[in-house]
Amino acid sequence: MAALARRLCHISFHVSTGQPLALDLQRFFGFRPLAAREADGWRQLALRSGDAVFLVNEGAGPGEPLYGLHPRHAVPSATNLCFDVANAGAAARALAARGCRVLVAPVSVQDAQGAATYAVVSSPAGNLSLTLLERAEYRGTFLPGFEAVPSAPGPGWVSHVDHLTLACTPGSSPSLSRWFHDCLGFCHLPLSPGEDPELGLEVAAESGRGGLRLTALQTPPGSILPTLVLAESLPGAARGQDQVEQFLARHRGPGLQHVGLYTPNIVEATEGVAGAGGQLLTTPEAYYQQPGKKRQILAAGREPSLLARQGILLDGDKGKFLLQVFTKSLFAEDTFFLELIQRQGATGFGQGNIRALWQSVQEKAARSQED
Template sequence: MAVCARRLCHIAFHVPPGHLLGRDLQRLFGFQPLAAREADGWRQLALRSGDAVLLVNEGAGPREPLYGLDPCHAVPSAANLCFEVPDVGEAARALAARGCAVQVPPVDVRDARGAATYAVVRSPVARLSLTLLEQRADARGPFLPGFEPVSSAPGPGWVSHVDHLTLACTPGSTPALMRWFQHHLGFCHLPLSPGEDPEVGLEVSAGPGLGGLRLTALQAPPGCTVPTLVFAESLPRSTTGDQDQVEQFLARHGGPGLQHVGLYTPSIVEAAEGVVAAGGRLLTPPDAYYQQPGKERQILDAGHQPHLLARQGILLDGDRDQFLLQVFTKSLFAEDTFFLELIQRQGATGFGQGNIRALWQSVQEQAVRDQKA
C-alpha cells in the first residue's frame, strides 16, 4: 500500500546566508515567527499564518538542516515538503521497497517540549525533497523539537491555509510525476474539466501557435488535509516570443520545482491591500484584462467592484454562484522564480483556467494597442 500522508506540516525553503526571505514573509505577507534554531552552520526560522507554516533554512553547514536536506542548489528555492505520517519507520521502509531513495534514514529528535521522528526521501522532482514526520502526541512546543520559541506580535491573519502547490514541469513529464505521487503517497486524479483524461490533463491554449499551459491536479485521499498538487507544463507553440511562466521558471531555476504556493485568504481585497501597503509587489495584468467584453458584468455579478479588483491586479474566474479570485506576487527571489498566490474561493474548485486564457489574450491585445499608439 502507498504511504498515507495525513497533512502538510510545512514547506521549507533554502536560501544563502543573509537572505531576507524570513523578514519578507513576516513584514510583507503577514506571517508570524514561531520558532528558530541556530546550529551546524544553519539558521532556521519557522513562520505561520493560520495553518500555513513556512520554514526558512538559511546558510549551509557540515550537517543537514534539522527536518530537511541541503539541496546544494545554486539558486534559492522552495526545497522541501514535510508531510505527517502515522509511522516514519514503516513509511520509510515501504517507500524504499517501492524503489524510492531514502536520503535521511529515520532520525529521533527530543527536547523538553516533546519528541519527533523524521526521514527525508527523494521525490521525482529533482530539486524537491520530501520529509516524513511523526510527532508525538504530547509535544508542547509551538513548532518542532529542537527549535526555540520566538515571541512576536500577532499577525494580520490574511492567510488561513495552503490551498494548493504548483510544480513547474518539463514538457511531457507530468504523467510520470503523477504516477509517482499516486503510487507512493496515495494521491488520486482531480479532474479540472468534465471527463478529463489524466494522461492529457486540461490544456489551456493561448491561441493558434501561441502555446499555453497543460494543467493536471492530484488530491489526497479522504480524511487527509494535504493541499492539491497541480502540475503545470508548457504546450508546444509555433510562434517565437517571450518565455511563458513555466519556461522561465525552468530556465532560471535550473530545472523543475515548486513554482508557487497558493495561499487561501478569506478576504483577498483586504489581503492584497495589506501586502501592497507593507511594500509587497503584486503582478498587475494589462488593462485589457478588465476591458474584455462581459468582464465588468461578471465581476459585478460576483458581488465585487471592478475598480477595486483592478487596483490590486485581482483576477476573477467563474460566475455569480461559483467563482474564485486570485492575485499573484512577483518573485520572492532575485532569480525571478518562486512566487506566492493569494486565492479566495466561492464554491469554485479549479485554478483560474479562464484567467489563463484571458490573460494571454489581453496581453496580445495590449501589445497590438501599444504598436498602434
C-alpha cells in the first residue's frame, strides 16, 4: 500500500461560469454553503450536508484552483477526490514511485487558523485526480485560504457519503481494482457469495442483451472511507441503450458517474428533494408488481404504496434491507447524478435494485429516441 487515506475530505467539481450546480445543490438537495474563495479567475464554494462536502470550482483562471487543478475537461464534471492523509509529501512520493504522475507538487497553505499541505496526483480513472491533504493542525471551518460562509442549518436529509461509483471502460475493472488496492489500500467487497474479485458481480439485463459488471471495494475495518464501486458494461447491449456507455460517450471518457449520499430517513429526504423541485429518476411501475415485492417491503416495516408513490427501491431479506432513490443528471450533458440511500442492516447494493435502475434508464433512453 503506497498511501493510507484516512477519510474523504471532499469531492471537487469543475463547471463553467454561470453553471448552476452550486445553486442546485442548495435548492434541491439541502446542501449549505460552508466556505468560499474568489481569486485568480476562480470562484470556489464548499457546500456541506452532514459530513458530505462538495467543492464547486467555477470559472477557468490562468492558474490552478486551491487544493486541485483544472483538468480542462470538455464537459462539467466531478474531477477530484480529496483524501486526508498523515503526510502529504510522503504519500505523493510513494504514489509517484508506483507510476502516478504528481500533477501538483506538495504545497503548504496557511492562514490565521493554521496550515495545511496538499499534493495532487493522477488516477487511472479518466479525468479523476486525487488530492492528498494533510491538515491535522488546521482549526478553521474548511481549509486555509477559504473564508467561512455563515448559513442557516440544513434540513438534515444527508449525513455522509456512502459510496462512489466510477463508470469504466469495458474490461478495465480488474486493473482499476488492483490500482486502488496497491495505492490506497482498498480491498474487494463481495456483492454476492463466492464472488470472483476479478469478475465482480454481473447483472444481466432482463432482455438478456448486455448488463452491468460491478466491483465493490472497501478499506479495512475501522476506516471511514466510502465504498468504491467500479461499473462497466457487459457486451451485447443495443447501441445507445447502455447507461455506462452513454456516460462514457457524454462525459468523453471514464469518470465519477454518481455519488451515493446516505440519508437516515429516505422517505423524508425524497419528499424534501421532490418538494424542492429536484428531479428523481422514475421507477418502473412493474418494479412494485414483482412477485414477493409487497411482502418484502412489508417485512422491512415499510408501506408499499408509499414507496411506490415516491419511487423508492427496496431490496434485501433476512432482516437486512436497502432503500435507494436516484436523481436525474445534475448536468445538461446527462452524466453525473446523485443517489439517496438508507441501509437497514444491508451492506451491499441490491441486485434487484441495480436491475430496476438499469430498466428505468433503458426505458428513459427508449422514450428519448421515440421523441
